[in-house]
Amino acid sequence: MINKRRKFIANLTALGLSMGFSSIANPISGKELNKIIEGRIANSSEDVTEDEGFWKTIRQAYPMTANNINLNNGAVSPSPLVVQEAVNQYMEMCNINPSYYTGRILSRTTELTRQKLAAMAGSESDCIAINRNACEALETVIFGIDMQKGDEVVLSKYDYPNMINAWKQREHRDGIVLKFADFSPFEKDDAFLAERYTRLFSKRTKLVHITQMINWTGTLVPVRKIADVAKRKSIKVLVDGAHTFAQLDFKIPDLNCDYFGCSLHKWLCAPIGTGMLYVRKEEIANIYPLFSSPDSVSKDDIRKFEHLGTRSVPIENGIVHAIDFHNLIGAKRKEKRLTYLKNYILEKAAKLKNIDPTMTSSQGSPGAIAFLSFRGTDPNKMKKILEARYGVYASFIKWEQVEGLRLSPNVYTLKEDLDWAFKGMEDVLSEK
Numbered sequence: 001m002i003n004k005r006r007k008f009i010a011n012l013t014a015l016g017l018s019m020g021f022s023s024i025a026n027p028i029s030g031k032e033l034n035k036i037i038e039g040r041i042a043n044s045s046e047d048v049t050e051d052e053g054f055w056k057t058i059r060q061a062y063p064m065t066a067n068n069i070n071l072n073n074g075a076v077s078p079s080p081l082v083v084q085e086a087v088n089q090y091m092e093m094c095n096i097n098p099s100y101y102t103g104r105i106l107s108r109t110t111e112l113t114r115q116k117l118a119a120m121a122g123s124e125s126d127c128i129a130i131n132r133n134a135c136e137a138l139e140t141v142i143f144g145i146d147m148q149k150g151d152e153v154v155l156s157k158y159d160y161p162n163m164i165n166a167w168k169q170r171e172h173r174d175g176i177v178l179k180f181a182d183f184s185p186f187e188k189d190d191a192f193l194a195e196r197y198t199r200l201f202s203k204r205t206k207l208v209h210i211t212q213m214i215n216w217t218g219t220l221v222p223v224r225k226i227a228d229v230a231k232r233k234s235i236k237v238l239v240d241g242a243h244t245f246a247q248l249d250f251k252i253p254d255l256n257c258d259y260f261g262c263s264l265h266k267w268l269c270a271p272i273g274t275g276m277l278y279v280r281k282e283e284i285a286n287i288y289p290l291f292s293s294p295d296s297v298s299k300d301d302i303r304k305f306e307h308l309g310t311r312s313v314p315i316e317n318g319i320v321h322a323i324d325f326h327n328l329i330g331a332k333r334k335e336k337r338l339t340y341l342k343n344y345i346l347e348k349a350a351k352l353k354n355i356d357p358t359m360t361s362s363q364g365s366p367g368a369i370a371f372l373s374f375r376g377t378d379p380n381k382m383k384k385i386l387e388a389r390y391g392v393y394a395s396f397i398k399w400e401q402v403e404g405l406r407l408s409p410n411v412y413t414l415k416e417d418l419d420w421a422f423k424g425m426e427d428v429l430s431e432k
């Protein structure tokens, strides 16, 4: 196996596609690679989910990943070559004359970016604000919505810690009341999950905060089911879509939510430091921006959420290129491949000797995130050994009732990467 892997890395290096120095000398540009991928798509059958050759071509757009098995895409994902090259070029332009290029030339892309994000989201472009990450998007709503002492917010203890902390700050400052939905993060029954939220709705409930895909375990929370009940009771719905936007193929308005925040540097593979906020048109006027906007910006203009001060315009300009690359692969194709890789992980995990099936993700729902828990094995030690000996990067998770390894592959992940990761896990589990 080790020899096979070495041969694989050697082959990639020969192609100029391996990690590090060889990739710096990579003679193929991102644009040329995109053409090759276009050709591959045109000549492939409709369903390429299990076509490793196809995904090997996609992987070539991520040259730095070749001998670094990154299974922590749930944290941040690398950008494809075409995005990296564009950002580098924008950065060079800005360094000629920063105020001219950032303020007069590159800032013109903002409306195009908004429009392209809106097309992906299935919304009007006037509902989309561009910002730096999911925290900024979600905290704009958390701190910007008007609430009185005693108003209630329903959320869950499996929401992202920054979001829980933001709500706790409002609890502390404004006397709002937080009610936490209680469930197992491995729950599969949608009706049961929805009921855990809706049973907490009362006359004082002002908003429900729903993490669409729980980052720890990959569990999908049935947003629509909860939102439909909330709407009947005039409760606002805020969705944390950090792990669903550009990972799953859906449109935001279909969730029946009022607000949706996500990062773009996770599943869209946009440059690090990019995010998006969707606000339903009629709701824009009801949310104060985190950074104040001038009087000239109307209260119902989504752009009021973008008054940040000096920002990284080259990074923001990279978003359009990431959307184009995402569209080149195709949202449905991508979702199917990611789900296939997760299921492959879970099939292999089921055969591991110390796996605890009761605290491990199960197959059946779409998405890339798999969580594995072990009996009698320290998952943090396992993570460290995988990293040091096998060059495999997984994420150690310890939160509430879950403790284990999270594996989150991406479009550049091949089955042989997962085989290698499992070889590492088997070795660790067989050591005493």
Ligand SMILES: Cc1ncc(COP(=O)(O)O)c(C=O)c1O
Pocket: 074, 075, 132, 133, 134, 135, 136, 159, 160, 211, 213, 214, 215, 240, 242, 243, 262, 263, 264, 275
């Ligand atoms: C569910 C969830 N929400 C929000 C965030 C915050 O994302 P960002 O770091 O882009 O602000 C994360 C990050 O991992 C997350 O998993």
